[in-house]
Amino acid sequence: MEENSRPLDALNAARGKSVLVDLKNGTRFVGKLKAFDIHINVVLDEAEEHKDGEVKRKLGTVFIRGDTIIILSPA
Amino acid sequence: MEENSRPLDALNAARGKSVLVDLKNGTRFVGKLKAFDIHINVVLDEAEEHKDGEVKRKLGTVFIRGDTIIILSPA
Amino acid sequence: MEENSRPLDALNAARGKSVLVDLKNGTRFVGKLKAFDIHINVVLDEAEEHKDGEVKRKLGTVFIRGDTIIILSPA
Amino acid sequence: MEENSRPLDALNAARGKSVLVDLKNGTRFVGKLKAFDIHINVVLDEAEEHKDGEVKRKLGTVFIRGDTIIILSPA
Amino acid sequence: MEENSRPLDALNAARGKSVLVDLKNGTRFVGKLKAFDIHINVVLDEAEEHKDGEVKRKLGTVFIRGDTIIILSPA
Amino acid sequence: MEENSRPLDALNAARGKSVLVDLKNGTRFVGKLKAFDIHINVVLDEAEEHKDGEVKRKLGTVFIRGDTIIILSPA
Amino acid sequence: MEENSRPLDALNAARGKSVLVDLKNGTRFVGKLKAFDIHINVVLDEAEEHKDGEVKRKLGTVFIRGDTIIILSPA
Structure with missing residues (x-):
């Protein structure tokens, strides 16, 4: 059991x-996690924007400002 | 009586x-608390998202940004 | 008269x-104040959630993130 | 004339x-100012909560988190 | 021409x-600027609260928390 | 080409x-940029407030709190 | 593979x-990225403002305050 694991370990x-x-x-992005920092600013590669369950646009690389994020999870 | 206990002790x-x-x-997540930090960023394992009392999706591991959280409580 | 008393003294x-x-x-929690910190993160024991004047659920221990709080007062 | 007076001097x-x-x-509290800090966290004694010009409840001592406050003024 | 003047110089x-x-x-306060700090917390003397172009109440001294302010301007 | 130029250089x-x-x-101010700081607090001279494309009022000097600002651009 | 790349590397x-x-x-700006900082304050050159898929105005240089930004992506 990993005691004292930290949230950023999960991102790593x-x-x-x-x-x-x-x-x-209410927007969802799905992509490959390329980078993140302590503010939870995130960069995704091969990113798709989803809205209401549909792919709305394909964006390639996207920088997401951390304070707009609710959750991150393996897709 | 534990005087001077701190909020993060309860998370620990x-x-x-x-x-x-x-x-x-208005979303609720239920899962096993794996990690947290001073910003109350939280990682749950075996996480389920609930909405209006129903399980909406199962997410495995989920990172929740602290500033979106109202409360945490033993499930 | 206690001059220079500080707000956290009242929580203490x-x-x-x-x-x-x-x-x-618009939610109210009632419980026994177990812990707090300078962010006004709070832990209650024997906590009840009230909504529109009714007990909505009993939660045991609850961690409340400080930035969601308007007021605390003896119950 | 007091040049260079600071806002917290008025609270003091x-x-x-x-x-x-x-x-x-939209809520108003009226009470005796017991304590405040640099975040404008405030403690009132003999506090009354007003809503739409009517006393809604009497609370005794109340801790008000600073970031919910718009103004303070002598009553 | 005053190069490098800073915003707080204008308040001063x-x-x-x-x-x-x-x-x-949407509320406006008009009064004599008595004090301010780097958070733009402000104290006005002889303050009047205006709403929809009308004087709603006279408050004497009022402490206004900086994060609720959009603009300040000579009246 | 100016590599490593910083956003405040553009304001300067x-x-x-x-x-x-x-x-x-949704409000727009137009005026002469007199001062700014790292919080993007801004002071305009000869400022006009616009709403829905019309000049709503002329304000002379105006201090605008940075956290209310979306963009600044040469007029 | 670039391990440990950081979000600001993508902006760079x-x-x-x-x-x-x-x-x-809900507004979108499209332009040439001239400058950014750790707050994600951004300066664009040859900037266009889009709303509902249409060009609403051309702004030349625009300073965008970081806390209003959701995402940045190559156009």
Whole structure:
């Protein structure tokens, strides 16, 4: 059991893998987690924007400002 | 009586146990508390998203940004 | 007369006693104040959630994130 | 004329006196200013909550989180 | 021409003079600027609260929390 | 090409010139940029407030709190 | 594979190139990324404001306050 694991460890484990990112405005991004920082600013590669369950646009690389994020999770 | 106990002590006591996390947007997550930090960023394992009392989706591991959280409580 | 008393002194005086906590989303929690910190993160024991004057659920221990709180007061 | 007076000086001058505190959610508290800090966290004694010009409840001592406050003024 | 003048210089120049202060909730205060700090917390003397172009109440001294303010301007 | 230019350099270049400032509440101010700081608090001279494309009032000097600002641009 | 890349590296790679910037109020700006800082304050050159898929106005240089930004992406 990993005692004292920290939240950013979970993000680090997801680096290079596919994640979903849900935003406060109801948008979801799905893409490969390329980078993050302590503010939870996030960069995704091969990113798709989803709205109401549909792909709305494909964005390639996207920088998401951390304060708009609700959750991140492996996709 | 434990005088001077701090709020994060309660989170620490819940580590590895099942908790519910209610968010400002009305969503609830239930899962096993794996990690947290001073911003109340939280990582749950075996996480389920609930909305209006129903399980909406199962997410495995989820990182929840602290500033979206209203409460955490043992589930 | 206690000149220069500070707001956290009032929280300290309420430690171990029953308090009500009103949140920005209109929810009220009533419980025994177990812990707090400078962000006004709060832990209640034997906590009840009230909504529109009725007990909505009993939660045992609850961690409340400080930035969701409007007021705390002895119950 | 007191040049260079600071906003907290005005709060200090009101200590022990009756003040009104208007909150962002439209609620007003009236009570005796017991304590405040640099975040404008405030403690009132003999506090009454007003809504739409009527006394809604009497609370005794109340801790008000600073970020919910719009104004304070002698009552 | 004063190069490198700073925003707080403008507030300092208004000290002791009549100013209007517009808040995020649509309220306007008009009064004599007595004090301010780097958070733009402001104290007005002989303050009047205006709403929809009418004087709603006279408050004497009022402490306005900076994060509720949109603009200040000589009245 | 100016590598590593910083956002505040653009504000500095606009000092003394006419700019428009759009606020989160839908208001626009147009005036001469007199001062700014790292919080993007801004002072305009000869300022006009616009709403829905019309000049609503002329304000002379106006201090605008940075956290209400969306964009600044040469007018 | 670039381990430990940081979010601002992605912004740096976009310097001098065309980007889109989506704001919390539903507005999109498209322009050449000239400058940014750790707050994600951004300066675009040759900027266009889009709303509901149409060009609403051309702004030349625009300073965008970071806390209004949701995402940035190559355009």
